[in-house]
Amino acid sequence: MLTTTILYIILAGIAALLAAFFHYFIKGKGSAKRNVLFGFLRFVTFFGVLLLLINPQFKQVSYDVEKPKLVLAVDNSSSIAALGQSENVQQLLSDINTHDELQDRFQIDRYTFGTELNASDTLSFDEKQTNIAKALSSLEEVYKDKTAPIVLITDGNQTFGRNYQYTSTTFPNEVFPVILGDTLVYSDLRLQQLNVNKYAYLNNKFPIEAIVTYQGQEAVNSQFRLSAGNTVLYRKNVSFSKEKTSEVIQIELPATRVGVQTLQASITPLPEEQNKENNSKYFAIEVIDEKTNIAIVSSMKHPDIGALKKSLESNKQRSVTIVSPSKALADINQYQLLVVFQPDFSFSSFFTALDKEKKNALIIAGTKTSWNLLNRAELGFTHDLTGQVEDVQPIWNINYNSFITEDIGFDGFPPLRSSFGDIKFSIPFDVLLYKKIGSVETQKPLLTTFQKDEQKYALLLGEDLWRWRAQTFLDTRSFESFDAFLGKITQYLASNKRKQRLDISYESFYYGNAEVKVSAQYFDRNYIFDNRGTLRIVMKSKATQQTQVVPMLLRNNYYQADLSSMPAGDYDFTVQVVGEELSRSGSFSILAFDVEKQFLNADVTKLQQLATNTSGNYYFAYQKDQMINDLLTDQRYTPIQKRTENVVPLIDWKWLLAIIALSLASEWFLRKYNGLI
Template sequence: MKLITELPLWFSPLCLLLGGLYAFLLYWKDSRFEASNPLTRRLLAAIRFSLVSFLAFLLLGPLIKTLLREVEKPVIVIAQDNSESVLIGKDSAYYRTVYKENMAGLIDGLGKKFEVKTYSFGDGLESGISYKFDDKQTDISALFNELYTVYSNRNVGAVILCSDGLYNKGASPLYDHSIGELNAPIYTVALGDTSVKKDVILAKVLHNRLAYLGNDFPLEVLLEAKELMGEKTTLKVEKEGKLLFSKSIDINKENYIETIPIQLRADATGIQHYQLRLTTLEDEVSYSNNIKDIYIDVLDGRQKILLLSNAPHPDIGAINQAILLNKNYELENRLLGEYKNSGPAAANKFKAYNLIILHQLPAKGKRGIKLVKAAVASGTPILFFLGNQSDINGFNAIETGLAIQGAGGMTNEAQAVVNDQFSLFSIDDAMAKQMRDLPPLTVPFGTYITSKSANVFLKQKIGMVKTEQALIQFHTLNEVKLGVIAGEGIWQWRLNSYERFATHDLFNSLISKIVQYLAIQSDKSQFKVFSKNKFLENEELRFDAEVYNSSYELVNDPEVNMTIINSDDQHFPYTFSRTGHGYKLNAGKLPAGSYKYKAVVSLSEKVIQETGAFTIVPVQIESFRTIADYQLLYNLALKFGGKMIAKEEISALVQEISARDDIKPISYTEKRLKELINLKWVFFVLLFLLSTEWFVRKRAGVY
């Protein structure tokens, strides 16, 4: 601790001189003290001297300088695989007793020298270690990404990964760059079992998600058998207890693999549940992988979509791939030159489609302007894509709810920012966050004028500036839905989605939501409930609802209730939460099976009811790989400077980590300056001096 001043410290003697001069002039020749004890005058002079000198010193701006030193222990992160595959091939009692005790000893041993943080991971990440081993999927790369987010600015000493090395979600952890940024070694604890044991496995069932009523649809079944040569099993396919297919399998190899094609008939609409089963054999390591449930959504028709473009463009390929993932859509690609007529003839032809996508039409030189007007006149929903080839003046004349003035052929680079007030369809917070990092689109430069009745989904962020200009918006003209994507280069969003997440799901989901909203027929009912018709058993059930008054305006004053009913006629009541102008419900997780729901709202003394059905699909992926992947664990430890340890030797990690020279505490020094005048004791010293002087003067009879 050190005392410094804002003004030069050599002014201090002047403060003393000022205090002495003040006391001298006040008390030296004051005749009122002649009858008093001489010590009284001296005491008062000393008090006044001290008081004035101290006040003068405070005018110099004195500061107390202190240095604080903080030592941060190395953080040791222990991540426990909580997935179902860990228990396959091993008595679960071992992991809940011996292993649990060993893990507790490891945590206690490391905690004496380090700061220990524990997590459980599987299809999600939770703080603390769980020994339930009930997660339905394993995502090691998500674990690494979360650890980087939380500990990127911390002194991470080591990461201890306790796993069987089997992952079935996310990218390969070997190629995850985020964990390497922590500059910490990874120690892997090998769980599970690598021995090959007797087992017959329904390894994979390939099938389409959709089928059409009355059509045959194919299944391709891959089955495996290990250490069961000479045995027989039977493959059966059943639906609602009815046997649809059966085949006897002769296992003639120790490592037997066979692919079996099956044809089934779609004889009912809705989500149809089929169960494939292999008869069990004696001494199998697991029976859960003998059964696989599949769900086929049987439809009785497709929605037709026309993608009409001015010229070939990479955006068209990206849009095609996203739309064709949904077998409920029949996509037709055409170039402008392939349409020879316009006017009423074209309008009648356009009525055959559920959605028309116009890519950079109308084009420069007024190309396609009549055809675009015919498309609008057909009453079919339209999605416009703008770009360098677009005729902006021709586009402005169509009344899409968006006009761009002063474009002049110039362009801007604009990133996407989700409009929080958008409510035509929902996106979760994770998707909104991911969209902020998508590459910019090339948009026309100009002043964007959006109709008051339009709904802006994405706004433009140009450079670092968030604008109110629409990037993606929707508008309804004479009850016809119109959408505008005001830029080109959307193909880059698809590539970026795969680069960041090793999947195109972000881009595909975005296009799917836009197409679904535009293509779906208008529903003028006053109460609507939205949800998926199929959920995974480890997925939360989310529902959205909308209520409209007699003027067809969104309201959310009345309470919305829902009852979910399972196949055993058990009822689960819920109440929706109000959000903005709509409603949302998170019903949590429910067991796999078929469910119905009934939602009810009271509006203007009228009770409105909405019903529906959905299926929760079991996640069985953890049981289909029964042999632990120690090679992955070894490679992870080798790549990141650690070591693979057997689960029985887990206690050795305490000595192993403690002996490393590169895992050390970090000392942080912080300099702090505090003004002396802000200290409480300064006030009380001044108060004491003033009070003492006043008391002595009063006692001496001098006021």
């Protein structure tokens, strides 16, 4: 407390004492004993009020003991049950949860993981895939500034994602893997990998590459087969030994009919094999009778053009050619869609032909675009001519309804370079992305779609799109989400079918370890998205003829049903709008494949390396007592006493107000009782 504040309090006490003395000892009448009591009450009242006016501040000190956190991350994938380790996991967790010294030493946080990390201790061992790297990355975000050793209870078998063995080198927390599963090496033949395109074209041959591996000491013989139902399409005898542990088999098969063909690749198991689940894999090929030809029309070189070509050709149904405006003009009827990149005056005749042939187009305008030309092309919009450039970031429009879209992380994308100025539309348009300029979110369109008579257009008002694709890879370690986003725009533009009130989106086949989702958009009679509808999907198994009704849930601008729990098989389905005679039907296949059952042993090597990289230690399930003892004796994990000092003003002390009120009330009551009022 400051010296001046103490001086003010002393002066307040003197002033309150003088006031009480003046009222009851100089001017006061009656009994001296009563005056002393009344004077004391008056002094308390005056002194309390003056203290509130001075409002001194006091330091309030508290001490807390902060325990280090102990993070339990448990593998909840089906491979744990397949390796017979579920009981060991339950027993290990029970021993940790009931260990008194651990409870006293640590604050224990519990998680499970499979595809995602979940803050839960409920175990079902039914997750279809395992991503250990993502689980560790999520834990790093939560505990990067905290003392928090991580006990990772897993078999170490990861089915997708980055290699956690190498991504752990900069991990800030110590990881203590508890290794589940058998470490003995058995003889095992495995169909390690199948490389096959998802699509093939009618009357062409489609390639299949199979990689077969062998783990064992003895020389063995087996047979590789490729079959469709009961028909064997290809077979080959293979031999392996201690020295020859793998073989790559390459096959080409003819695509003779349109539609989805389900095939099975298998390697005949050895008599002594422990795990026969990894000896075969189902896969599917969708045979289509034509490819979507797309032309990227440009008179300049730009990194966006390469990024667009790579992105569009990630779907094998699309073929992309980069052409000049004159070449596109000559061959315009060969393409189902034209991507017009930064049109300049060399495009003068191009837009006339585009309108004449009723071709759909994606127009990308940037800093080199001739807005004079575009404004005169009568496409349904005009843009201000300023000659200036601005940086703009995207804002996803949740209410966009021309087709189903999802936010792929637009708010974290780097800015595009765009021509400064406003754009005005003379026809109806639908904004997919708005502009964000600096920190200001605007209602100015960045990416729009619109329809002029029978032609569909999309207009992107920015260049450096390659930065978005690169950012997607940095965020997700994959280009998939960006490519899918651009693919949806392409699919919308390449289709000339008339818009329907109920539109469905689904894949022809799904793998058993992936999500199975069917999406739908429902529009009112004015073709405006209607979020008040009740949609359901009626599933029917082709094999058993059994039906199942699943409600479709509203997801932003579309409805969706998650059918991941459906068993493998062929299904017909109908999406219905309850209360209306409106429905759409389709069919798909779910291929039987459980990637979690492909493993025979724990991946000890990677888990040992993970422990080394993070300055932790590794244990096997039977070494749980040693692990607990090491955690308790490790001096890195000692409780910390924290001193917290708060400065509290006296005005926050409610008891002082109560004392003032009590002294006033007591003085008034006693004076009234003694007839002095």
